[in-house]
Amino acid sequence: MHEASAQPVVHRHAPPQGFIRKYVFSLDHKVIGLQYYGLALAAVFIGMVLSWLMRIHLGWPALPFPGLNKLSPNGAPGGLMTPEYYLSLMTMHGTIMVFFVLTNAPQAGFGNYFLPIQIGAEDMAFPRFNMMSFWVTFLAFVVLIAAFFVTDGPPISGWTAYAPLSAVGRDAGPGQALGQTLWGISIALFCIGQLLGSLNFISTTLDLRTRGMSLARMPYSTWAWFVTSVIGLLAFAVLLPACILLILDRVAGTSFFIPAGLVVSDKLQPHAGGSPLLWQHLFWFFGHPEVYIAILPSIGIVSHILPSFLRKNILGGARTVVGSLIAFGFLSYMVWGHHMFLSGMNPFSAILFSVPTLIITIPATIVVLLWLGSIYGAKIRFDSPALFCLGFISLFISGGISGFFLAQPSIDIQLHATYFVVAHFHLVMAVAAIFGIFAGTYFWAPKMFGRMMNETLAKWHFWLTFIGVYCIFMPMHYIGLAGNVRRYALFNDDYMIPMNPVHKFMTIAALATGAVQLIFLYNLFHTRFWGKKAPDNPWESTTLEWSTPSSPPPFDNFGGKYPVVYRSPYEFVEGGAADYVIQTSPVEVGTH
Amino acid sequence: MSESEVALGHAAVMEEPAYALPPKKLTVWLFIISDSLTFGSILFAYGYLRVGSTNWSTPFQFPSILNGMIMTFVLLTSSLTMLGGVLAAKAGRKSVTVRWMGLTALLGLLFAALHLREWSHMIGEGWRLFQNPTGGSVQFGAAFFSITGLHLLHVVSGVIAILVVAIGFNRGRLTEGHVETTGLYWHFVDVVWMFVFPLVYLMNAAR
Amino acid sequence: MAPNREPGLRFYVWVWIGLLIIAGVEVLLTYQGFSTGALLAILLILAVCEAGIALMYFMHLKYERSTLFWSLIPVTIFALFLMNHFWADALRLIKVRVVPF
Numbered sequence: 001m002h003e004a005s006a007q008p009v010v011h012r013h014a015p016p017q018g019f020i021r022k023y024v025f026s027l028d029h030k031v032i033g034l035q036y037y038g039l040a041l042a043a044v045f046i047g048m049v050l051s052w053l054m055r056i057h058l059g060w061p062a063l064p065f066p067g068l069n070k071l072s073p074n075g076a077p078g079g080l081m082t083p084e085y086y087l088s089l090m091t092m093h094g095t096i097m098v099f100f101v102l103t104n105a106p107q108a109g110f111g112n113y114f115l116p117i118q119i120g121a122e123d124m125a126f127p128r129f130n131m132m133s134f135w136v137t138f139l140a141f142v143v144l145i146a147a148f149f150v151t152d153g154p155p156i157s158g159w160t161a162y163a164p165l166s167a168v169g170r171d172a173g174p175g176q177a178l179g180q181t182l183w184g185i186s187i188a189l190f191c192i193g194q195l196l197g198s199l200n201f202i203s204t205t206l207d208l209r210t211r212g213m214s215l216a217r218m219p220y221s222t223w224a225w226f227v228t229s230v231i232g233l234l235a236f237a238v239l240l241p242a243c244i245l246l247i248l249d250r251v252a253g254t255s256f257f258i259p260a261g262l263v264v265s266d267k268l269q270p271h272a273g274g275s276p277l278l279w280q281h282l283f284w285f286f287g288h289p290e291v292y293i294a295i296l297p298s299i300g301i302v303s304h305i306l307p308s309f310l311r312k313n314i315l316g317g318a319r320t321v322v323g324s325l326i327a328f329g330f331l332s333y334m335v336w337g338h339h340m341f342l343s344g345m346n347p348f349s350a351i352l353f354s355v356p357t358l359i360i361t362i363p364a365t366i367v368v369l370l371w372l373g374s375i376y377g378a379k380i381r382f383d384s385p386a387l388f389c390l391g392f393i394s395l396f397i398s399g400g401i402s403g404f405f406l407a408q409p410s411i412d413i414q415l416h417a418t419y420f421v422v423a424h425f426h427l428v429m430a431v432a433a434i435f436g437i438f439a440g441t442y443f444w445a446p447k448m449f450g451r452m453m454n455e456t457l458a459k460w461h462f463w464l465t466f467i468g469v470y471c472i473f474m475p476m477h478y479i480g481l482a483g484n485v486r487r488y489a490l491f492n493d494d495y496m497i498p499m500n501p502v503h504k505f506m507t508i509a510a511l512a513t514g515a516v517q518l519i520f521l522y523n524l525f526h527t528r529f530w531g532k533k534a535p536d537n538p539w540e541s542t543t544l545e546w547s548t549p550s551s552p553p554p555f556d557n558f559g560g561k562y563p564v565v566y567r568s569p570y571e572f573v574e575g576g577a578a579d580y581v582i583q584t585s586p587v588e589v590g591t592h
Numbered sequence: 593m594s595e596s597e598v599a600l601g602h603a604a605v606m607e608e609p610a611y612a613l614p615p616k617k618l619t620v621w622l623f624i625i626s627d628s629l630t631f632g633s634i635l636f637a638y639g640y641l642r643v644g645s646t647n648w649s650t651p652f653q654f655p656s657i658l659n660g661m662i663m664t665f666v667l668l669t670s671s672l673t674m675l676g677g678v679l680a681a682k683a684g685r686k687s688v689t690v691r692w693m694g695l696t697a698l699l700g701l702l703f704a705a706l707h708l709r710e711w712s713h714m715i716g717e718g719w720r721l722f723q724n725p726t727g728g729s730v731q732f733g734a735a736f737f738s739i740t741g742l743h744l745l746h747v748v749s750g751v752i753a754i755l756v757v758a759i760g761f762n763r764g765r766l767t768e769g770h771v772e773t774t775g776l777y778w779h780f781v782d783v784v785w786m787f788v789f790p791l792v793y794l795m796n797a798a799r
Numbered sequence: 800m801a802p803n804r805e806p807g808l809r810f811y812v813w814v815w816i817g818l819l820i821i822a823g824v825e826v827l828l829t830y831q832g833f834s835t836g837a838l839l840a841i842l843l844i845l846a847v848c849e850a851g852i853a854l855m856y857f858m859h860l861k862y863e864r865s866t867l868f869w870s871l872i873p874v875t876i877f878a879l880f881l882m883n884h885f886w887a888d889a890l891r892l893i894k895v896r897v898v899p900f
Contacts, residue, residue, distance in 0.1 A: 281882075334881060675857060
């Protein structure tokens with residue numbers, strides 16, 4: 001076709017044959033998206049098991065863990081965790097969850113699958129880059145997991161890998177030899193995978209939109225993936241050299257992050273002139289945008305899903321929602337020092353970071369108010385995607401409010417490194433994003449698998465998980481305020497004794513909520529192979545992914561045709577046969 | 593049909609590509625932005641450690657600065673020859689393009705050779721990532737070798753890319769768009785040197 | 800791109816000469832006895848000029864759509880500018896020195 005040969009050629013070749021080309025080294029963005037999702041699923045399972053081990057220990061510190069001494073004779077002799085073992089669980093839990101679950105599934109998973117379809121493209125701009133970025137990420141995961149199997153075990157410095165603990169080497173403790181170096185290599189590889197992904201997402205969004213799909217007509221989820229990619233492009237570019245410098249400190253004897261005169265384990269470290277604060281600055285320069293990378297896609301996904309279940313657009317429309325996303329992205333670069341209020345950083349800098357942190361609550365609040373305003377008075381369809389969206393909003397508010405407190409250095413003096421912070425980031429980022437992932441899964445399963453997920457199971461999953469996560473994380477605010485320090489394996493002080501029952505309660509809630517996820521897993525796998533066949537547009541939605549000729553979409557998404565877009569997303573109308581208009585419906589002549 | 597024409601709006605099926613740029617060129621620009629932040633952070637880290645140091649060395653005698661000047665000349669000239677290649681590619685003159693690109697790669701290799709020669713000279717004097725033979729701050733070696741090493745890595749990969757693209761263009765597998773994007777990357781490597789040379793060499797000149 | 804907007808190699812040779820001159824000036828100024836801080840400021844300004852010229856001419860940014868410039872460059876400068884936060888702590892390091900024993 002002459003027309004077909006004239007536009008940017010993506011991959012105009014026949015669909016791949018053979019198992020390896022179709023499912024392993026695939027160039028198809030849909031397969032790659034599912035691969036990322038699968039990786040995130042494996043990672044979240046491992047991360048969750050790690051958290052159970054931590055929680056059981058915190059609830060019952062004196063209880064020997066049957067079998068743990070076989071798994072890790074040095075880390076848990078007699079089944080009782082050493083503090084270092086606990087710290088290694090905590091480090092790997094954080095690293096796996098933040099990087100391989102939260103940065104993966106909502107952005108690389110759903111983004112890869114649906115961004116091209118939502119803009120009417122047949123694939124990403126660079127399918128081979130896309131494949132490479134998945135496999136680099138997979139390699140990063142393997143390298144990280146390898147840290148569990150080295151002699152000394154995984155690192156103990158937290159997902160934040162603060163120097164000098166992370167930089168000094170074996171003297172600093174078990175896991176700080178090969179384990180920490182593997183961590184550094186894994187994260188550096190992860191940065192590269194993410195950078196490749198960001199390049200792909202940005203160029204695809206800017207260059208491969210189908211006719212009529214102006215930037216203003218892109219769905220909120222596409223905007224969120226786009227803004228997240230821009231943030232990621234700049235953020236991961238800083239983490240990469242930071243990790244390289246850390247690795248140099250560890251293996252090449254440099255002292256970027258290690259000061260002079262440091263005595264660790266009775267040994268004077270042969271380093272001088274470095275600064276642990278430098279690591280913190282570099283890390284958090286990346287780290288704060290990173291947490292927005294973790295949450296923005298879910299904000300986009302929720303904003304995208306809600307209109308289908310409210311039967312109206314989000315209040316304020318594209319300009320306000322997208323404007324807020326961009327404001328988030330811009331401001332996210334200015335606030336990183338709020339992680340460092342108690343680091344010994346210049347206190348004047350603290351003011352310079354605290355003010356933008358408080359300002360960033362404004363786009364967050366706007367987005368929440370827009371959602372709440374849209375929900376008010378709407379005839380809500382309470383299907384599972386909607387429930388998880390509402391759950392997301394609830395968690396985002398609950399977790400976000402504690403942010404207002406933590407943003408102020410004076411209050412942070414009391415709250416820094418307590419369970420108050422743990423509650424904050426788990427609610428606002430971790431669990432909210434997980435709910436975003438669930439919402440996306442239930443919403444898009446009919447398109448990805450061509451089958452409907454079981455609604456009854458989904459509702460059980462929602463309610464039990466929703467109650468469960470509040471049971472786990474709400475009490476943390478209380479004990480944090482009471483002085484419960486985070487990242488400690490044992491609490492021997494008197495004031496901690498009354499808090500132990502709270503820990504026990506949270507542990508039981510964690511185990512129960514974890515068990516509930518089996519409902520989801522069962523639902524997911526059962527649906528994938530034996531679910532009820534789904535209609536092409538089961539939620540009566542308006543965006544392009546629901547206009548594909550089949551579910552799952554064909555190899556080139558639109559079956560050889562190029563969709564033409566005439567309308568904004570989320571057009572819902574009164575009267576008529578249907579209350580919604582899909583983006584590809586032509587505008588009637590003479591009506592506008 | 594050239595890639596840029598192809599990309600520039602066959603409004604029949606797609607929206608105009610942003611900035612009227614073909615996707616590959618936009619991507620190289622985005623990569624350049626990202627890499628600027630990478631180099632920026634490592635240069636800031638160097639500045640941080642230097643400013644916080646009480647015994648910073650400034651060991652570069654004039655021969656080292658002269659070597660740096662020659663390296664600057666070589667790299668700037670290689671940018672010029674790269675442009676020669678890009679212009680020739682756009683004019684469709686294959687063999688001329690390959691010659692310009694070959695010259696660029698050669699100059700890039702010369703830069704790398706001069707650099708490695710300087711490194712081996714310094715290592716011979718006792719400089720390491722963690723060691724300063726003059727007794728000053730050990731951070732000098734750390735900063736110097738890591739920054740110039742990262743830049744050298746970019747130079748070497750640039751040379752490889754130039755050779756691969758030159759050969760591919762000659763055989764007709766790659767287009768002038770590829771030559772142009774390789775040129776963009778190569779110029780970026782030069783732009784980084786425009787900061788590395790003053791900040792790492794001139795600021796550490798023995799004056 | 801219209802061919803008459805495209806500079807030829809002769810023009811680029813002039814740009815190249817200009818860049819060499821700036822580099823030469825940088826070296827000359829290094830030996831004029833400025834204080835470290837003043838030299839840093841001067842060299843950075845000259846480096847930014849060089850980079851700007853290379854970006855606009857060698858990298859053709861001047862001849863692309865201006866939206867490309869405005870999308871890419873201010874963001875990069877902003878992100879790099881933010882790193883100046885680091886100085887507050889770098890300068891304090893001197894005061895919290897530990898004398899190695």
